[in-house]
Amino acid sequence: MPDISPSHFNVGCESFPSPLQYQDAGPEPATPWSVPMMKMHANAPLRRPSAVSEKFLLPEHQRPTVQHDDFTNLEIPIIDLAAYDLEGDESAMETVVAQVRDACLNWGFFQIINHGVEEEILSRVQSQANRLFSLPYSDKMKVQKQPGKYSGYGHVTAKEGDIRPWSEGFYFSDEKSAADHAQQLWPEGNNDFVDSYKEYCEKVKHLSSRVMRIIVAGLEADPAHFEKYTTDTGGLLRWNFYPACPEPLKTIGLTAHTDFNLLTVLHQGEIGGLQIQKDGKWIAVRPRPGALAVNIGDTLQVLTNAKYKSVPHRAVVNTTRSRISLVYFWVPLTTIDIVPSPDLVDANNPCKYKPFNFETLTKTKQMSFLNTLDHFLREE
Numbered sequence: 001m002p003d004i005s006p007s008h009f010n011v012g013c014e015s016f017p018s019p020l021q022y023q024d025a026g027p028e029p030a031t032p033w034s035v036p037m038m039k040m041h042a043n044a045p046l047r048r049p050s051a052v053s054e055k056f057l058l059p060e061h062q063r064p065t066v067q068h069d070d071f072t073n074l075e076i077p078i079i080d081l082a083a084y085d086l087e088g089d090e091s092a093m094e095t096v097v098a099q100v101r102d103a104c105l106n107w108g109f110f111q112i113i114n115h116g117v118e119e120e121i122l123s124r125v126q127s128q129a130n131r132l133f134s135l136p137y138s139d140k141m142k143v144q145k146q147p148g149k150y151s152g153y154g155h156v157t158a159k160e161g162d163i164r165p166w167s168e169g170f171y172f173s174d175e176k177s178a179a180d181h182a183q184q185l186w187p188e189g190n191n192d193f194v195d196s197y198k199e200y201c202e203k204v205k206h207l208s209s210r211v212m213r214i215i216v217a218g219l220e221a222d223p224a225h226f227e228k229y230t231t232d233t234g235g236l237l238r239w240n241f242y243p244a245c246p247e248p249l250k251t252i253g254l255t256a257h258t259d260f261n262l263l264t265v266l267h268q269g270e271i272g273g274l275q276i277q278k279d280g281k282w283i284a285v286r287p288r289p290g291a292l293a294v295n296i297g298d299t300l301q302v303l304t305n306a307k308y309k310s311v312p313h314r315a316v317v318n319t320t321r322s323r324i325s326l327v328y329f330w331v332p333l334t335t336i337d338i339v340p341s342p343d344l345v346d347a348n349n350p351c352k353y354k355p356f357n358f359e360t361l362t363k364t365k366q367m368s369f370l371n372t373l374d375h376f377l378r379e380e
């Protein structure tokens with residue numbers, strides 16, 4: 001597989017702080033509230049971990065107003081993929097293709113059930129993620145994400161100086177780095193970390209290409225154009241951990257962004273937090289047990305000449321329950337320019353984007369987390 005390690009997300013490297021470290025920060029900057037620290041201050045009154053450091057406080061106009069469980073009747077489509085595989089039942093397949101087409105046109109996001117990634121592997125990965133994020137901060141820092149590398153422990157920020165998200169992340173680019181990290185974190189051994197990572201990646205990769213075929217089948221465009229980007233490619237994984245937060249309406253778990261890749265497959269867990277933008281409003285996505293969410297990334301938006309949009313989304317936090325999400329970014333082949341399918345370009349829909357490559361896209365994403373593709377628009 002080609003190198004697909006973009007430095008997509010910038011990570012504060014000198015001293016990456018976790019939200020948990022900051023909860024008890026006093027007037028002095030960032031003091032860990034770990035046990036050794038408490039011992040050092042044995043005579044000082046114990047403060048409750050209720051304050052949130054300024055590093056995490058959003059300016060008022062950027063604060064979320066929709067809470068993690070503010071679900072309404074406006075829900076992203078839930079699509080059952082089982083019908084797509086019914087041998088010989090063309091109309092069932094066409095129904096799925098049409099449902100996916102509508103979801104892509106109207107939402108850019110949908111949830112899928114009967115997707116083939118078994119509950120068992122999802123919960124194994126989830127428990128490895130729990131195990132990792134529960135490690136002491138100093139252990140996690142042993143595998144801190146390094147500048148220019150995709151894998152390791154870090155947090156997402158769009159660029160230096162941005163307000164810190166109320167989350168921690170763990171990034172995987174390939175099996176080798178996963179194995180190296182496991183070795184550093186658990187010298188006594190933890191094979192299931194790498195095994196479950198590997199198995200999960202294989203399954204979601206397979207699922208991603210299946211969903212892509214369904215998407216392309218609904219596009220009235222030659223599949224060969226899309227196959228150029230999807231043959232022989234792979235994905236990047238990120239686990240997000242959002243600790244419970246005393247001030248969920250003043251902070252953000254993951255700031256509003258679009259994904260850079262082709263397609264994202266997201267396991268939200270059972271606790272709400274994911275929100276997407278629909279007609280300029282934020283909507284809380286209700287987690288469905290066993291479902292996976294899929295969304296269109298910037299790359300697919302370009303390949304479809306913006307017929308399908310890469311929709312802004314974010315994650316909010318809550319006061320009582322921490323949350324973990326598992327995110328698989330299926331990325332395009334990196335060596336060719338990203339250009340729209342010629343079948344989706346005509347006099348009424350002129351080509352919207354200048355050619356650019358994946359590396360330029362990921363660099364631009366670091367500067368511009370949200371409106372990344374505006375940088376590549378052709379002049380009217």
Ligand SMILES: O=C(O)CCC(=O)C(=O)O
Binds near residue numbers: 254259313314
């Ligand atoms: O945690 C979530 O629900 C959203 C995660 C996400 O959008 C991302 O990691 O790109």
Ligand SMILES: [Fe+2]
Binds near residue numbers: 257258259264313
């Ligand atoms: Fe995302």
